[in-house]
Amino acid sequence: MLGDGRRLPVRDRSVDAVTTIWLLHLLDDARPVIAEAARVLRPGGVFITTVDKKAAHQPGDRSPAADGAEIVIAEAGRHGLRWSDESRFTGHGQGRSGAPDPVFRLLAFTSQ
Template sequence: MLNYDKEADAYDASRGGEPRAEAATEAVLGLIPDRQGRLLDVACGTGIVTRRLAASRPGLRVTGADLAPGMARMAAARLPGAVLLADSRRLPFADATFDAVTSIWLLHLLSDPADVRAVVAECARVLRPGGVYVTTVDKAAAHDVGSDIDTVLAPRPRRPAQDAAEAVTAHAAEHRLQPAGQASFPGLGQGRSPRSTIADLRRGWFTALQPGDPRIETFAEDLARLPHQDRPRPDPVFRVRAFRKPAAA
């Protein structure tokens, strides 16, 4: 996994920046009832989406939480007094505190199914009856856009997708969270070019190919032979799912 303290300063620019954050925010808000209450953004990162959630819904009191100090520092600059350090597997909030909980680009980072279950369990625990949990799913699959780059990378090793929509839905059901809608949004500015993909391989962004793995250079050589080395291929399309906690009897 990347060191998110070291990545914090350059994170937004390397992940589509404000355009992607705006697209993500619109998709998330379309799944959350427009009413007053409290929202928790779990693993809020730099707060680039968290800030937009707060600005778009003045009736929501938004809180951000992240485990990486570097990320939380940047988020706190965007939302002073509303961000704290916290492990998403052990959230420091009482049961039924929030009317909505979001986890955008979190579950795909977790390699242990037990951690994914723990995150979903915690999000369900702090959610009030009638509240909605919204999370991204199938993150890695979104980057397979049918391009020539995908053809070159097809034989690469992959770790199991812990954020697969079916698995997340099953984890949610364990905690009585019921499917409540889905949406998608483009990863604006994140289309891969051959040259940028080579750099990402060497940086360790493909988690099953860590720096020093000899297979990296084999893939790099094949990518270097593709045409239009600096032309981005199509942007990925990310998916979000919503789950509702049943209202109290």
């Protein structure tokens, strides 16, 4: 089955989990994808996503990014997703130009 992340080919409130790993940072506007995740999640379902990819590679760069944690948290909340947990993982071997390996963030949300 193929689909567009802004309009998934599934019924409302019918999915247990949605993940957008290494996706949101590629978009000009992640809000439609977050809204769609909220639409398809059943009550108690989970949405897990990576955030702040550029910031992990370029610490101190505060320019806006589609996957900025603040943007993702706010948009998820607008669509009834409650922030439930966070984790981090090291991108071993992904340090650029001798920089330390970046530490990436994962956020988890629960559908109401």
